[in-house]
Amino acid sequence: MGQLCAVSFNRYGRLFYLDPGDLRPVVGELVLVPTDDGPEVAECVWAPEWTEEDTSGFPRLLGRAGPDDVRRDEQIRRAKADAKVAAKRLIREHDLPMKVVAVDHVPATSSAPPSSGARTTIYFTAPRRVDFRALVRDLGATLRCRVELRQLSARDSARVQGGIGSCGRDLCCATFLTDFEPVTIRMAKDQELPLNPMRISGACGRLMCCLKYEHPLYQRFQASAPSVGERVTTADGPGRVVGHSVPRDAVMVRLDADGSRCSCSRASVCGSRQAYESRPTAS
Numbered sequence: 001m002g003q004l005c006a007v008s009f010n011r012y013g014r015l016f017y018l019d020p021g022d023l024r025p026v027v028g029e030l031v032l033v034p035t036d037d038g039p040e041v042a043e044c045v046w047a048p049e050w051t052e053e054d055t056s057g058f059p060r061l062l063g064r065a066g067p068d069d070v071r072r073d074e075q076i077r078r079a080k081a082d083a084k085v086a087a088k089r090l091i092r093e094h095d096l097p098m099k100v101v102a103v104d105h106v107p108a109t110s111s112a113p114p115s116s117g118a119r120t121t122i123y124f125t126a127p128r129r130v131d132f133r134a135l136v137r138d139l140g141a142t143l144r145c146r147v148e149l150r151q152l153s154a155r156d157s158a159r160v161q162g163g164i165g166s167c168g169r170d171l172c173c174a175t176f177l178t179d180f181e182p183v184t185i186r187m188a189k190d191q192e193l194p195l196n197p198m199r200i201s202g203a204c205g206r207l208m209c210c211l212k213y214e215h216p217l218y219q220r221f222q223a224s225a226p227s228v229g230e231r232v233t234t235a236d237g238p239g240r241v242v243g244h245s246v247p248r249d250a251v252m253v254r255l256d257a258d259g260s261r262c263s264c265s266r267a268s269v270c271g272s273r274q275a276y277e278s279r280p281t282a283s
Contacts, residue, residue, distance in 0.1 A: 002055030006046035007033055014162060014174050019060045020048040030065035037106045041065045041073035072107070079105040083120045086142050094135050098124045101152055102160045108145075118145035125157045155180050158204035165202060165210075172209050183207040187215045190222065191246075214246075221246045225266045232269050236262055241269075 005025060006015045018033065025031050025044040032039040039062050065073070080103045091098050101123045108117030120143055132149050139147040152160065159173040173180070188200050188211055202208040226232050226241045233239075234253055242261065243252035250263045 001050065001052050003048040004051050004053070004055055004058060005044060005048040005061070007031060007042035008045050009033075009040065009042050011043070015045065016042070017058060019055045019058045021060045023061050023063065024048055025061070025064065030070060032062040032065055032069060034059050034062055039069070041069050076105050076107060079107070079118075079120070083122065083139075083143055087122050087124075087139060090135055090138050090142070094132075094138075096126075096130055096132060096135060097128070098126045098130055098132070100124050101157050119148065120145050121148045121150060123150050123152050123157075123160060125152055125154070154204040154206055155209075158202065163203045165208075167210075171203060173204075177209060180209065181212050183209060183211050187211040190215060190218045192244075218246050221249065221266065225251055226269060232264075234262060234264050234269065 003020055004017050005020045006017050008015055016033065023031070025047065027044055027047055029044045030041050031044055033042045083105060084100055084103045087100050087103070091100070103123070104121040106119045106121075120139075122139070130151070136147050136149060139149075155173060158171060159177075162174040163171050165171050183206070185195065185207065188195060188207070191211070191214065193200055193211075200208055200211065221244070225244060228241050228243065230241045231238065232241060232251075232253060234255070237255050237257050239253040239255040239262075241251050242254045244250075245252065245263065248263070249266050251266060251269050252261055253264055253269065254261050
């Protein structure tokens with residue numbers, strides 16, 4: 001049990017959870033967060049709260065951001081904006097099928113010359129592999145720092161940019177989803193979803209990752225529930241299965257007596273199905 005707080009490097013961006021330690025930042029306060037490239041300034045969007053989870057594995061806040069940290073963060077943001085504008089202009093000049101998704105900038109340390117220690121990483125998407133060697137040379141000469149270009153997949157691009165899904169919530173890949181598990185069209189078929197790409201595709205244009213979440217539930221249901229058209233007996237009499245309702249763990253049965261339909265739990269129908277199948281037939 002411990003305390004956790006949430007910070008974001010960009011307004012309405014991805015949330016990162018950290019152990020506040022002895023700090024008690026309030027919402028809107030700027031704090032220092034440890035990263036691979038050193039401390040970075042982030043905004044507290046969720047004040048520290050007690051949680052039952054083990055917080056020993058979470059990184060710890062380094063402190064509150066001071067005036068020097070804020071000025072350094074503003075310089076980094078300006079460098080990112082300048083790099084993005086320059087990258088888009090040079091991509092047009094080189095006539096390359098690339099789209100800039102995000103820019104990351106690491107400034108030079110105080111012990112290194114400004115032109116040798118800085119590094120800018122430009123993330124982009126493209127429909128195919130791109131020869132960007134000439135582009136890197138021109139970017140390096142324009143930005144006066146070391147430049148790296150990294151091509152992202154469609155799903156990684158959606159993770160970096162973020163957005164709102166069809167469910168009305170933040171994209172899973174931009175909030176909590178860390179690994180992309182394979183998603184197949186079979187999962188949509190098993191869940192009886194319309195095979196319309198506009199309905200089952202996410203912001204990245206690929207099949208929605210959430211199709212994977214409920215698929216095990218549908219598999220367990222289909223393994224034990226009577227199939228559509230199968231004969232069963234219910235508390236209201238014998239009938240035939242005409243539909244499934246997996247979220248409610250029930251099946252729809254049309255009764256033989258009057259043709260009406262009723263909803264029965266899967267457990268009760270499975271038991272009645274066994275009784276129906278073991279019932280002696282008339283000679």
